[in-house]
Amino acid sequence: MAATSTALLGCSRTEPSGTGGDAGGAGNLLEQAKERGYLTVGFAGEAPYAYQDGGELTGQAPAVHREIWKALGIDELRGVQVEFGQLIPGLNAKRFDVVAAGMFILPERCAQAQFSEPVYVAPQAFLVPNGNPQQITDYKSVASSGITLGVMPGAVEGIHAKKQGVTKLVEVASQRDALSALKANRVQAFALTSISLRNMLEQEQDSGLTLTEPFTPVIDGKEQLGAGAAVFRKENNAMREAFNGELAKLKESGKLLELIQPFGFGPETIPPADLTTEKLCQG
Template structure:
């Protein structure tokens, strides 16, 4: 379930010596390092030691439309991506990151490349089958730290007085959250709709309902890197206008 261009961790590490695919010396100014946070299928994950996913294939296709060269992928926890970008340890974030006003105070984004809402994931056939957030009274819930799912929990459940702070568990990634859901340690998980669909197809969980947030994902860039921001936005447009975006989407979402 991956394109031929999916990123091999070992293979990309070999690019660090400064050579491009043709063995020619790469322009250091145009060489960029991407950061992502595995554990968010089908956007980014590691299988058999290989970094794969929608974001991986899409960013590589987008960069191919620019004068930049993608030298390396760094794997980090989601909460560590923006600090790593600001510290110049990476140059672009490709991690299904929602464009928000709060994040735009720290970083810039490319034009959007994907739209999504939030899903409420519960145990398949379990006792807790909510139809709205109001049904969460007295229930335990989980989400991944730093994500829109966590924002929904904090703003629309905890701040609204529906869920107690003590009944919320923050996870480093959604794989851990879904494992606790399957084990009955929590009653529900709030996460991005396409990711929830992937877990629903592969694990003993199901989507109870979709909570509309109208969010859009973008590639994160430092605010001062205006040339890279423009190049990635142009690259997103070029890939979307070609058949490549549809091919990548079909590979990872079957759409």
């Protein structure tokens, strides 16, 4: 499926990054971005993580990225919008330099790309008709109810649902499509992070829908704590380390919470100090 490219933040068009890695002839990507004056970031149009508002790239991830890259000498972000499931493939195909989409750190994703340290943590939940007629609370209850569950393509919710025995899954391309599917009863629940779902409800007045209590899936006896981070190509070590250094400063100063709070992220979404990407990549 062809992806859609969108230029943002005062740019007339989105250009492919055309950049390489930290090793080899292409040189250091961070230094290249400084020289050209901008960085290209992949995003999926999922509020409140990364989305367009009036033609401008905004959301939790761009807010953090903008602060960090500016501190590193890069003043401009150029956004490239693709479907969520195409973020890592697009990154590795060098359509953009880094992913700024609030993507969860998962072992299967760590095999394809490398992640920064966690930027936030978030539980999952369901959007359901008012009254939660099937009384679902987690993926096991969805499986036993026999209802059809909507998920985003390539998102962690679909992975967790399958591992918990959910067989009736429908992929919806966007949050707007999810709302349409719920209202038309093509799906009876939609799974996403509680942060995203709460944002959807705030934007959709009198929807006839409600949010279930947030939960953390437990698979094979392990809590699947959702932690989002920036994503880099495997060869871009210097880029990732520079990002991690500035991220640590934001966490220590309290500025990280200040940056993400306007998008519905509270103190409980700041990652605990002992939660590392290394642990999350091991599963």
